[in-house]
Amino acid sequence: MEREGGQWQVTEIDDATQIGSARRNAARLAEFGELPETAAGQLGLIAVELGTNLLKHAVRGRLFMRMERSDEGAVVDVVAIDHGPGMDLERCFHDGFSTTGTSGTGLGAVRRAASVFDAYSDSRGSVVFARLGTMPGPRRGSISIPLKGELESGDQWQFLPTPQGWSAIVVDGLGHGPGAATASDAVIAAHRQWPGEPGRCLTVAHERSHGTRGSACSTVAFDRESRVLVHAGIGNVAVVVIGLDDARGLASQNGTLGGICPTVRENRVEVGRGALAALHTDGLASRWSVHSYPGLRTRHPQVVAATLFRDVQRVRDDATVLVIET
Incomplete structure (x- = not known):
């Protein structure tokens, strides 16, 4: 795709x-x-x-x-x-x-x-x-829905293949409805242009988000040969790398794309084979662990995403979770 x-x-x-x-x-x-x-x-x-x-x-x-x-x-x-x-x-x-x-x-x-x-x-x-049907690329899964009663969501996500591997983004436009969706549209467009460079992607997204409500966002790019995951994040979109026996959260910077935003920094982490990268907005609570679910870690990433959504969704917000196997 x-x-x-x-x-x-x-x-x-x-x-x-x-x-x-x-x-x-x-x-x-x-x-x-x-x-x-x-x-x-x-x-x-x-x-x-x-x-x-x-x-x-x-x-x-x-x-x-x-x-x-x-x-x-x-x-x-x-x-x-x-x-x-x-x-x-x-x-x-x-x-x-x-x-x-x-x-x-x-x-x-x-x-x-x-x-x-x-x-x-x-x-x-x-x-x-x-x-x-057949979905090429790494195994992955998502759940993304707007706040009940809204037709449009401020939450958006995107997965893109790159020459080195793949890139993914999850963005949370501030608030709900059409205004929030417009804010996240600008970030998704920047990711489509710069999928393999998370820092550049968010820098461009910040520039393009002026005049919108603004947004929080995290994006990751995975190099399959070096097995390095590069992450950049502004605001409270969570990224967790889930290994076979442990999990590690990747820190984002405080700020808002389109508002007050620092110079974007990238994090680089090596990931083991079969690790999962989980990204989600604050429509899901932050306190969870896949390892507290016996046997879930071995399931398809779509099942992992849906199970987390089932148990930690906050019903008063747009909600998005994306899980990708490295």
Whole structure:
């Protein structure tokens, strides 16, 4: 893909009519992505089965869907998130297992239809992830939604391949709604121009952000050969590098892009193979640890991102989390 970023469509599954809403959202995504008939049918099946599972078994179930288009074809991600009571994943994926007297083929059918499938469950709830299509580059995942009631979000993110590896950015425009989105647009445009140079990117973004509300931002660039991650950040967008046994937060500088901003400095850290880079806005609380979730560290980054979102989202703000495997 040339670039990747954007918000997710969310359907709150609190009654049977929302299953139909999820199916229609899937159909619109399939039409917009020009999916072949077979793939469109698979997407509809995934949306209905995951939505039905949320309605029957879950507390506060939400179904997230997102699509990317490129010359390589459309990729659609579907994520089901709930807040309990949790489930025995191994048993649930066997056809015929059911706790409600149904045929028990739902999650097994989703896994067979998906190009990529993964899940995680504990006493706090469950995350089920299904992808249709192939996404080139490192494994990665996100959740990004506006404050409830807003159509536009001040939070934005972007992933870009570079000749040396890849670059990613997460930006939080101050406030909410269209004004905040305009502020973050300026930063995303700078990242598109300077993806491999985090310091230069934020310097340019600051210059272009004058006259907007301003924003907080962190951007990282990864060199696959040297295994060095370069980070620059202004404001309170968090960056955490998660190793196999530990995690390290990367410090940002105080300030606001477009407002009072210091000379941008870069941090350089070496990262081990398989480490995760997690970036998120203050729409997620800062106190969390992947290592406090048994087995989560080995899951797909999309499942990691969705699980963190599930447990530390602040509902009174736009919220974005992005997790990339190095």
